[in-house]
Amino acid sequence: VTSTLGYALLGVLSRWPLTGYEITQHMKAPIGYQWTAQHSQIYPELARLTKAGLLTYEKFAGRGSPDNKRYSLTDAGRVALPDWADSPLAPEMPRSEMLLRVRSLWLTSPERAIAFVEAQRQRCLDRLDQIVIGRAEFAPDDLVSWDHPEFFAWATLQHRFTVTTAVLAWRDWLLDQLHAQQRGERGGMLISNHPEVHVRAPPP
Amino acid sequence: VTSTLGYALLGVLSRWPLTGYEITQHMKAPIGYQWTAQHSQIYPELARLTKAGLLTYEKFAGRGSPDNKRYSLTDAGRVALPDWADSPLAPEMPRSEMLLRVRSLWLTSPERAIAFVEAQRQRCLDRLDQIVIGRAEFAPDDLVSWDHPEFFAWATLQHRFTVTTAVLAWRDWLLDQLHAQQRGERGGMLISNHPEVHVRAPPP
DNA sequence: GAGAGCATGTAAAGTGTTACATGATTCT
DNA sequence: AGAATCATGTAACACTTTACATGCTCTC
Numbered sequence: 001v002t003s004t005l006g007y008a009l010l011g012v013l014s015r016w017p018l019t020g021y022e023i024t025q026h027m028k029a030p031i032g033y034q035w036t037a038q039h040s041q042i043y044p045e046l047a048r049l050t051k052a053g054l055l056t057y058e059k060f061a062g063r064g065s066p067d068n069k070r071y072s073l074t075d076a077g078r079v080a081l082p083d084w085a086d087s088p089l090a091p092e093m094p095r096s097e098m099l100l101r102v103r104s105l106w107l108t109s110p111e112r113a114i115a116f117v118e119a120q121r122q123r124c125l126d127r128l129d130q131i132v133i134g135r136a137e138f139a140p141d142d143l144v145s146w147d148h149p150e151f152f153a154w155a156t157l158q159h160r161f162t163v164t165t166a167v168l169a170w171r172d173w174l175l176d177q178l179h180a181q182q183r184g185e186r187g188g189m190l191i192s193n194h195p196e197v198h199v200r201a202p203p204p
Numbered sequence: 205v206t207s208t209l210g211y212a213l214l215g216v217l218s219r220w221p222l223t224g225y226e227i228t229q230h231m232k233a234p235i236g237y238q239w240t241a242q243h244s245q246i247y248p249e250l251a252r253l254t255k256a257g258l259l260t261y262e263k264f265a266g267r268g269s270p271d272n273k274r275y276s277l278t279d280a281g282r283v284a285l286p287d288w289a290d291s292p293l294a295p296e297m298p299r300s301e302m303l304l305r306v307r308s309l310w311l312t313s314p315e316r317a318i319a320f321v322e323a324q325r326q327r328c329l330d331r332l333d334q335i336v337i338g339r340a341e342f343a344p345d346d347l348v349s350w351d352h353p354e355f356f357a358w359a360t361l362q363h364r365f366t367v368t369t370a371v372l373a374w375r376d377w378l379l380d381q382l383h384a385q386q387r388g389e390r391g392g393m394l395i396s397n398h399p400e401v402h403v404r405a406p407p408p
Numbered sequence: 409g410a411g412a413g414c415a416t417g418t419a420a421a422g423t424g425t426t427a428c429a430t431g432a433t434t435c436t
Numbered sequence: 437a438g439a440a441t442c443a444t445g446t447a448a449c450a451c452t453t454t455a456c457a458t459g460c461t462c463t464c
Binding site for chain 2: 422423424425426427431432433434
Binding site: 019020021022024039040043044047062063064065067068069 | 413414415416417418419
């Protein structure tokens with residue numbers, strides 16, 4: 001019925017009613033959340049979903065303006081969401097600019113390659129910190145049982161943790177390889193096609 | 205200088221000169237490749253890069269038409285590519301429709317949730333098969349040493365393998381949780397907001 | 409009263425997908 | 437002769453980001 005963004009909005013609103021602004025904030029730092037959008041995309045989509053009968057809103061006078069709208073699912077929306085959730089999903093083919101860049105690192109010098117991967121490694125560590133913080137918000141351990149509505153939200157955080165840990169391990173492996181090479185352990189030679197052509201001398 | 209797609213094209217062409225058609229085929233089943241694009245995006249971008257002086261082409265009369273163009277990097281392109289490759293990279297925030305759907309699975313019945321995750325699990329296994337096939341193409345083991353230009357291409361395949369394995373493990377964990385619940389081990393109750401409201405009876 | 413944050417919208421530009429369109433060669 | 441594949445392009449549409457635009461409220 002709608003675009004993926006539409007279902008993403010239904011997804012957040014299925015938990016608590018929110019304003020467009022609150023959704024925007026929520027999607028800015030999506031620790032454990034799986035979609036992003038700017039408010040310029042969110043507001044029109046909320047209007048579309050309302051017109052399609054999947055959402056309603058109640059106006060209220062809060063701070064900001066007297067015309068704040070707090071959206072929540074209609075019955076139709078509460079049917080459409082789970083129907084979409086387990087419908088056949090086309091294989092995803094995520095793009096990764098990071099891996100695209102790694103493929104071209106052989107054209108740089110070993111120093112530059114190592115610096116780049118090191119920076120990415122640090123990013124992994126930062127992300128893991130964020131995930132741990134996010135997990136702490138599911139405070140009462142007994143609520144984090146599978147049959148709680150929030151179980152699946154928690155499960156997506158687990159997913160992030162698992163994947164990020166795996167990526168970190170990969171980056172450590174890659175750095176090991178690069179450092180070993182830099183120490184000349186394989187005696188290889190990396191020719192940079194850069195203006196200052198850099199040819200590594202064989203180890204002494 | 206260019207969009208990410210532009211650098212992706214420079215990246216493939218930095219290995220061997222190719223025609224637009226060949227790049228299109230290459231990007232269709234990107235096992236170990238990290239970007240996709242349709243030919244309708246590729247042809248204009250190749251023209252743009254050529255006009256920008258990063259690519260050249262030589263015409264040749266092969267099958268298909270007498271005006272086939274085989275593109276390769278210019279010196280400027282061979283400088284621009286590594287400069288982009290290790291330049292600061294904004295944090296990536298990949299979207300995952302699959303995880304978005306998982307977050308809404310609590311609105312379905314346990315049966316539907318399990319079937320969905322099971323299907324995704326199978327997809328993981330298929331992908332792992334593809335990765336193993338892709339890795340086999342790097343046949344001579346001694347070529348797969350870090351200082352070979354193809355080392356980084358191989359490393360990206362390793363990345364896919366690592367991540368896919370981690371995702372598979374997560375899905376197995378999730379299925380365990382769901383099955384345990386279905387057997388009533390936690391005695392929980394999952395209320396579907398679906399037309400046929402499904403309330404699980406507590407275990408006997 | 410000035411600035412930060414709350415709150416909502418529209419416009420324009422860029423990126424990506426699907427569909428339209430054409431023509432040659434190779435295989436059956 | 438017809439279908440599949442090679443090969444190249446354009447057009448229309450959908451999605452996303454960035455920028456423009458406005459106005460209120462709360463805090464310092």
